[in-house]
Amino acid sequence: MIILINGSFASGKTTTAELLVQHLYHSMLYDPEIVGAGLAAIVKPIETVTDFQDLTAWRPLVVETARVLKQVYGRTLIIPMTLWHRPYFEEITDGLRQIDPHFYHFCLTARKETLLSRLAQRQQEHTEQALIWIQERFDRCLAAFASPGYAVQIPTDEKRPEEIVEEILTQINSSFL
Template identity: 30%
Template sequence: MIIWLNGAFGVGKSQTAAELNRRLNGSSRYDPDNVGTLLRKQLPKSLRLDNFQDYPEWRQWNYQLLRKIALQGKQTVIVPEELLEPRYFDEVIGRLRQDQIDVRHYFLTADPETIKKRLKLRGDLHDQFAVTRLKDEQAPLDDVKFAQKIDTSQMTYAEIADFIARDCSLRIQPAIKNKYAQAAVQLGDSFKNLWH
């Protein structure tokens, strides 16, 4: 099974993925942006694009890697990645589904103030790319294909993980009850995401 966490930049995909991965035995986290980083490092400047997803190779390689992991890895794969362009969606998620791979697609939403608060906690609010993405993603997203929408504005990452696990009929370990311990774990996850 693949659990795909979609949604706007800063909505909490990476933190939710880390929470799910930590609490779900036999799961792995897959970051499609690593393929983009590889492409950007290897391609000459004249061939570089601003958005990883615009590379046909990004879509093909992520599809192929996810297919291999899903079919041969025998584990739940958690993918935190915004994927809104319909053609790109079809080339990755659509093809995985055509291969009879169980892709559970969740679209995380939050009000703009919550997203700004989360970006500020991450230290990304002054990042020009982050701010641009935040402005670009305020358009209606009702046409996101086959997604279970989750409004995360009033939810903790542990609550989002609990909801997704229940919806997927997966048993996960209990959440950390102590809010300070949970905050420390989330801070550690944030640092891992920065250097991942």
């Protein structure tokens, strides 16, 4: 099984993914941001972008890394990732579905005010430059994630992370009935 936890910055993706790993036996966290950071460092002399998702090799590497992780470790992959650009989203989700037909996509949503408040609480985790970069992308993310193509959407404004995890587990379990 592969579970993609998508959503805007500060929507709770990583927290949700970490909790899911604790609740799902034989699962592991796979963060494609690590792939992006490593790839950006490797190709810096050749290809420079402001967002590693725009690197030519990043999307195929995300899928191939997932394939290798599934093949070698045979575990459920839980993937937190802000993936709002529709062509990138489709390329990656199509690739993940080919790896495992038990593919689930959940998009965590929240009002802009909620996201900005959460981000402000986490300011010490980010550089000022990173915070500006994230804020510049909020509106694009919110607009994209409001579309039906990013279903199943889970509003997180008034929910604790444990409630979000319970909702995801309920939806996954109901698909096996």
